[in-house]
Amino acid sequence: MKFYNIFIFYFLIIFSINAKNICSTQEKIYADKGLAKITIQLPEKQKMPIEIKIHTPSHILIGTDFPVVEGTELLDISTITNDEGRYDFELVFPIRGTYNIEIKDLATNQIYQCNLEVYEHFQEVKNFYILVTILFIVGFISGMIIFQTNKKKIQIETLY
């Protein structure tokens, strides 16, 4: 079983190395922030008919604000690259995680895969931490009040 895992890791590493050459972005992509520009550069530098498929990631433990799109197909188009084997497109990524991009070369039937990392919007992360701190403060204050009232009653009972 462990040897089996090593083989999987080996293939994953190969895919990730292969992917860096094909999909590239100019800057960090944030979820639900706006249009993000992605460029696809094929190894064959000529006009090529391609099919692009993008799958959204699925989160199990900590979900996102948009659970309907988790683990579904985001994009499925077939286009033609320019003369240098390059194709640019813009897309809004709805949730965070690693997106799996599958590019199929329709001329040679070769499939390239690459992963795209999308980060959560920094303002949303900030808001999440604010919510957690508010909940902690509310819990702390309510606990303090409960404990104090109980303490006073014990003191009264001991007086008589």
Add this chain to the structure above:
Amino acid sequence: MKNQNIYKQAKIHLRITRTLNLSVFRKAVIVLFIVGIVLYTILFTTYPPVHDYFHELRHSLMVIPCH
């Protein structure tokens, strides 16, 4: 005579308050219940008027499922 009345009153008072007394556990349960109801209505309910009002708040909190 005055002191005796005071003692009587104190005993009656204690008898009443003892029956009204809630343990820490019960208080904690009540607080958690109220907090749970409030959080559910704000963040997790599907009731349209409430959901629509807090829609953007839900989307801006990273982990709250909205639609």
